[in-house]
Amino acid sequence: MATLLQNSPSHFRTKFVGPDGDETLSAATLATAVVYAQPGGGSLDPAWRKMRKYAAIIQDWVRGGGTYLGFCLGGYLAGATPGFALIPGDTNSYTDTAQATVKTTDDTIVTVRWRGQSRHMYFQDGPVFQLRTxxxxxxxxTYPNNTTAALATTYGRGRVGVVGPHPEADQSWYSDxxxxxxxxxxxDLxxxxxxxTLHLPVSAPSPTPSRTR
Structure with a gap:
């Protein structure tokens, strides 16, 4: 995902944050950032146990104008039960939805319609995003059953972009x-x-902070 950000049209300079990263994940660190990107890997419940202590920091930073990007597990964490509650709704596993075309948690390919065009993407038990009415x-x-596979939205003065499949997957992922x-x-996706996500207009009032679980 760092490579994707570095090679994107915005050409980001990236740092890793966390226990084994370049810096700690803190309000001070986020204050120096334009984007916080949460990658995939692992399962939601154990990830939330590790990340819940950072929830208020991340919510406050995005609400104040930061941009959150979530890929697969990072997309799940943008939901509410459990998660950072950054999207106007919640998440579920695509494999659990009605008429899902993927029923395995193995690494595979999923077909989506991205801006109306059929595309194939790397997929491993990614989320579906369930928006409130x-x-x-x-x-x-969208996935083939018309559930949402990727979206961009606002949160206070900030922005949130999430995706269930893996647009960052390079050749090594497919080979492995x-x-x-x-x-x-x-x-390109x-x-x-x-x-x-970066260029969404922001006009909504700041949401009421949610209680972290």
């Missing part, structure tokens, strides 16, 4: 999983998510 969001991609993307390895 009337919620304001830009839906970038012994799968092939019929479209080839193309980062990841760039679209990043740039669309």
């Amino acid at each position: 009337g919620a304001s969001a830009t839906v970038l991609a 999983a012994d799968i092939t993307n019929p479209d080839g390895i193309r980062p 990841g760039y679209d998510l990043i740039e669309t």
